[in-house]
Amino acid sequence: MSTVFANMTPSQMFAFAWRNMSKEKALEYPSYHDFLCQRVGSEGCAFLNLIYGIKMNYNMARSTLTRYESNNGMKFTSEYVRPRGGLSEIVDALAKSVKRFGARMYAKEAVSSINRDGEPNTFVVRTERYVVSAKKVIVAIPFLPLKEINGDIGFEIKNHTYFTHIIGQKCFKAVAIYKYPWWENATSVHNMSLKTWKRYVSTATCLVYMMPYSRGPQGEGIIQLSYNFYDCAVKWGQLSKLPRATFLSELNKAVQAVFPGMVVPEPLDVKFKYWEAHYTKVGSNVSRHDTEEWAKRPFPGEQIYIVGEAFAVIVEWNEGALQTAYKALKEGWGIEEPEP
Numbered sequence: 001m002s003t004v005f006a007n008m009t010p011s012q013m014f015a016f017a018w019r020n021m022s023k024e025k026a027l028e029y030p031s032y033h034d035f036l037c038q039r040v041g042s043e044g045c046a047f048l049n050l051i052y053g054i055k056m057n058y059n060m061a062r063s064t065l066t067r068y069e070s071n072n073g074m075k076f077t078s079e080y081v082r083p084r085g086g087l088s089e090i091v092d093a094l095a096k097s098v099k100r101f102g103a104r105m106y107a108k109e110a111v112s113s114i115n116r117d118g119e120p121n122t123f124v125v126r127t128e129r130y131v132v133s134a135k136k137v138i139v140a141i142p143f144l145p146l147k148e149i150n151g152d153i154g155f156e157i158k159n160h161t162y163f164t165h166i167i168g169q170k171c172f173k174a175v176a177i178y179k180y181p182w183w184e185n186a187t188s189v190h191n192m193s194l195k196t197w198k199r200y201v202s203t204a205t206c207l208v209y210m211m212p213y214s215r216g217p218q219g220e221g222i223i224q225l226s227y228n229f230y231d232c233a234v235k236w237g238q239l240s241k242l243p244r245a246t247f248l249s250e251l252n253k254a255v256q257a258v259f260p261g262m263v264v265p266e267p268l269d270v271k272f273k274y275w276e277a278h279y280t281k282v283g284s285n286v287s288r289h290d291t292e293e294w295a296k297r298p299f300p301g302e303q304i305y306i307v308g309e310a311f312a313v314i315v316e317w318n319e320g321a322l323q324t325a326y327k328a329l330k331e332g333w334g335i336e337e338p339e340p
């Protein structure tokens with residue numbers, strides 16, 4: 001690559017792009033993608049898209065302001081820790097805490113509507129089997145299912161400007177366990193093997209980020225087979241809705257295409273997730289700070305609180321969703337420091 005970027009790493013290119021940035025400058029670029037291309041030039045842009053496996057889709061494009069605010073909001077360093085048993089330990093801890101306070105939990109019970117009752121500050125929450133009357137309601141339903149919620153409260157949330165400016169950017173991840181780590185056997189075709197915790201990027205079949213994890217208890221090989229965004233995520237998300245055997249067969253073919261000389265065995269198991277990360281739409285000048293502030297008390301004087309990543313300044317990380325929850329606790333219960 002020519003120009004000033006010739007000797008830069010991708011991280012240095014990103015740092016270059018974000019030099020001397022301000023909210024006003026972010027608003028000059030409706031699209032974050034276009035902002036990046038302007039700042040690092042067309043060659044730099046093509047290079048970054050290639051190495052990060054980005055196949056753009058403007059239906060899911062986000063505003064530069066979203067990225068700017070999220071970058072500034074992320075105060076944590078790369079020295080963060082994850083729960084030992086995985087992120088679901090957060091949910092387990094929550095369930096334990098709820099039970100300790102004597103509350104009851106209902107799993108697999110999707111909320112279908114939220115309404116105001118005749119009484120002041122009384123709400124009615126409906127699921128398929130239950131009707132619950134409540135004085136206070138925390139809405140923790142993500143953006144996409146929230147679009148399906150009925151009732152006057154549901155309707156007013158869905159039609160609010162802050163809500164209508166949110167977009168869901170598709171993401172897909174698949175992890176597989178094999179009897180042995182077949183990727184450690186180098187072949188003459190590649191003259192290479194994949195190393196644990198090292199990312200291998202391949203966009204051709206849209207798997208994008210592949211990365212071996214550590215071994216299983218019997219020496220099994222565990223690998224992230226796919227992690228991707230935008231259109232590649234849509235491809236695998238759609239395929240994952242086919243019968244499981246068909247999906248697994250397509251996945252296996254894609255892996256085999258990336259490593260033509262290697263013998264890729266049948267996996268022992270595959271887990272995958274197709275989901276949406278939340279941003280503000282391309283072209284929108286709605287601030288995520290304003291969205292987060294609105295969500296903590298969307299209807300002044302009423303005891304309704306909205307929490308979750310869809311309404312947070314920090315996106316893609318639990319931290320954003322947690323921040324919205326802390327704000328709701330302070331707003332509705334005066335709790336300044338929730339117990340860890």
Ligand SMILES: Cc1cc2nc3c(=O)[nH]c(=O)nc-3n(C[C@H](O)[C@H](O)[C@H](O)COP(=O)(O)OP(=O)(O)OC[C@H]3O[C@@H](n4cnc5c(N)ncnc54)[C@H](O)[C@@H]3O)c2cc1C
Pocket residue numbers: 087109110111112140141142145146173273275307308309310316317318319321
């Ligand atoms: C594969 C993957 C890997 C990730 N890795 C990390 C990571 O390493 N570190 C990190 O910090 N973050 C990670 N994240 C992001 C993190 O999981 C999210 O930021 C976080 O879960 C967002 O929390 P939330 O409460 O907004 O939504 P969710 O965690 O999605 O919770 C929403 C809940 O609402 C429920 N729900 C949906 N519809 C209804 C309805 N109608 N009625 C009632 N309930 C409903 C859902 O079942 C779900 O339990 C990852 C996400 C994924 C998908």
